[in-house]
Amino acid sequence: MSLFRNWMSGNDVVGLDLGSATLKAVQLTSNGNTFRLEKIGYLALPEGTVACGDIIDALTLEAAIRELFEKEKFRAKSVAFAVQGDQVFSKKISLSAISYEELEAQLPMIAEQYLPHPPDDLNLDYHALSTENSTAQSVDFMLLGVKKKFLKTFISAIQGADLKPAFVDTVPSAISNLTEYIQLPPEPTAVVHVGAAFTQVIIFVNNLYQFHHTFDFGGHQITETLREKLHLSFTEAETLKMSTYKEKNLPENTKEIIEVACQSFFENLGQAFNLYLTAFPQAHIEKILLSGGTAKIPPLLEWTAQHFGCEADILNPFTGLDISEKEFNPLYLEDLAPIFSVACGLATRSKNT
Ligand SMILES: Nc1ncnc2c1ncn2[C@@H]1O[C@H](COP(=O)(O)OP(=O)(O)OP(=O)(O)O)[C@@H](O)[C@H]1O
Ligand SMILES: [Mg+2]
Structure with missing residues (x-):
C-alpha cells in the first residue's frame, strides 16, 4: 500500500x-x-x-x-x-x-x-x-x-x-x-457534471459536500444515437451535434433525436436525486448547476429546469477567480x-x- x-x-x-x-x-x-x-x-x-x-x-x-x-x-x-x-x-x-x-x-x-x-x-x-x-x-x-x-x-x-x-x-x-x-447557495444545490462518458452528481448544502452519485451518460451517447439513426460516422455525428443549434439545414429529426437521447439523462438524474432523498429525507433540491462539455447543448439547461421544476444554471468555474x-x-x-x-x-x- x-x-x-x-x-x-x-x-x-x-x-x-x-x-x-x-x-x-x-x-x-x-x-x-x-x-x-x-x-x-x-x-x-x-x-x-x-x-x-x-x-x-x-x-x-x-x-x-x-x-x-x-x-x-x-x-x-x-x-x-x-x-x-x-x-x-x-x-x-x-x-x-x-x-x-x-x-x-x-x-x-x-x-x-x-x-x-x-x-x-x-x-x-x-x-x-x-x-x-x-x-x-x-x-x-x-x-x-x-x-x-x-x-x-x-x-x-x-x-x-x-x-x-x-x-x-x-x-x-x-x-x-x-x-x-x-460560494454556492445554502439550500441543497446539485452540481451535475455531464462529460463525454459519465455524469457526476454532487450535492452541496451550505457550501459543503453532502452526497455524490455517478452514472454512465455523456455526450458520446448522444453522438452514438445520432450516428446510428442518421447512418453517419462518429466524427460526422459529433460535428452535427455541435452545430445543431447554430445551423438551419439539418438532417430531418436531428433535434428530436438529441432530445430523445437525453431522456436517459433525466431518468438517471431522477434516480440519483431519489437516492439522495432516501439518505436525506428532509432535503429538497433547490438548484441544479450544469457543468461538463455536454452542458453546452443549448436546450439542456431549460429541459433540466422543466423536468425537475427547479432553478437551473451553468456552473462557471472561473467565477470568483482573479482574472x-x-x-x-x-x-x-x-x-x-x-x-x-x-x-x-x-x-x-x-x-x-
Ligand atoms: N458545443 C457543444 N455542443 C454539444 N456538445 C458539446 C459541445 N462542446 C462539447 N460537447 C460535448 O462534450 C463532451 C466532452 O465534454 P468533456 O470534456 O467535459 O468530457 P470528458 O471530460 O472528456 O469526458 P468524461 O469525463 O465523461 O470521460 C463531448 O461529448 C462533446 O461532444
Ligand atoms: Mg470529464
Missing part, C-alpha cells in the same frame, strides 16, 4: 483533467483566500485513447500531455489529476474515537469492510472531510481506492511527459474543491467554462504548497 497524497512536492500544481473526449489543464496561484487564473489549455484526445475512465493508449496520452504543456507553456511541472469510472472506489465514512495515525494504519482493514473490491488490487488513501457533523470525537473522511494498474499507467504517462504526479482526487472531490472560491482581462478574453472563458470545472477544482491543490 502506498499513500499517494504524500507526493506533494512543494511546487505549484497544474490541475490535469483526463476525460474520454478531452484533456484539460488549469494552473491557479493562491494568495491567501483568493486564487488567480494563470493558464488554461485543452486538446481533443484521439478516439480510443481513454474509454470508460480507463487509459487504453498510454503512449498517445503521454504525447497529448506533452503537447498540451508545451503548447500552453505551463510553468508548473507537478500535476494533480482525477480518477473516475471503474478505476476508483470511494466511500464517505465517519468513524468515532480514531486518530488520523490509527486511520492510516488501519486503511486496508477499513477498505476490506467498506469497498466492493479487494484492497490488494488498490492504492488506498483518504481525504479528511470538513462536514457539519465533524466533531473532536469523530473523523469524517472519504476513503479512496484506485486500481493499481490504472494509477501506474497514468503516472508513467505523466512522468513520460517530464512531469511529476502531485495529487490524486476523484472527480466529485475535485468538483467539491471549487467551493474553496465559489486578468488582458490575458483572458471573458467571452472565450465563458464559452469554455463548462469543460474546466474538474481541472479548476484540481488546480486548487496548489494552495497546499
Whole structure:
C-alpha cells in the first residue's frame, strides 16, 4: 500500500483533467483566500485513447500531455489529476474515537469492510472531510481506492511527459474543491457534471459536500444515437451535434433525436436525486448547476429546469477567480467554462504548497 497524497512536492500544481473526449489543464496561484487564473489549455484526445475512465493508449496520452504543456507553456511541472469510472472506489465514512495515525494504519482493514473490491488490487488513501457533523470525537473522511494498474499507467504517462504526479482526487472531490472560491447557495444545490462518458452528481448544502452519485451518460451517447439513426460516422455525428443549434439545414429529426437521447439523462438524474432523498429525507433540491462539455447543448439547461421544476444554471468555474482581462478574453472563458470545472477544482491543490 502506498499513500499517494504524500507526493506533494512543494511546487505549484497544474490541475490535469483526463476525460474520454478531452484533456484539460488549469494552473491557479493562491494568495491567501483568493486564487488567480494563470493558464488554461485543452486538446481533443484521439478516439480510443481513454474509454470508460480507463487509459487504453498510454503512449498517445503521454504525447497529448506533452503537447498540451508545451503548447500552453505551463510553468508548473507537478500535476494533480482525477480518477473516475471503474478505476476508483470511494466511500464517505465517519468513524468515532480514531486518530488520523490509527486511520492510516488501519486503511486496508477499513477498505476490506467498506469497498466492493479487494484492497490488494488498490492504492488506498483518504481525504479528511470538513462536514457539519465533524466533531473532536469523530473523523469524517472519504476513503479512496484506485486500481493499481490504472494509477501506474497514468503516472508513467505523466512522468513520460517530464512531469511529476502531485495529487490524486476523484472527480466529485475535485468538483467539491471549487467551493474553496465559489460560494454556492445554502439550500441543497446539485452540481451535475455531464462529460463525454459519465455524469457526476454532487450535492452541496451550505457550501459543503453532502452526497455524490455517478452514472454512465455523456455526450458520446448522444453522438452514438445520432450516428446510428442518421447512418453517419462518429466524427460526422459529433460535428452535427455541435452545430445543431447554430445551423438551419439539418438532417430531418436531428433535434428530436438529441432530445430523445437525453431522456436517459433525466431518468438517471431522477434516480440519483431519489437516492439522495432516501439518505436525506428532509432535503429538497433547490438548484441544479450544469457543468461538463455536454452542458453546452443549448436546450439542456431549460429541459433540466422543466423536468425537475427547479432553478437551473451553468456552473462557471472561473467565477470568483482573479482574472486578468488582458490575458483572458471573458467571452472565450465563458464559452469554455463548462469543460474546466474538474481541472479548476484540481488546480486548487496548489494552495497546499
Ligand atoms: N458545443 C457543444 N455542443 C454539444 N456538445 C458539446 C459541445 N462542446 C462539447 N460537447 C460535448 O462534450 C463532451 C466532452 O465534454 P468533456 O470534456 O467535459 O468530457 P470528458 O471530460 O472528456 O469526458 P468524461 O469525463 O465523461 O470521460 C463531448 O461529448 C462533446 O461532444
Ligand atoms: Mg470529464
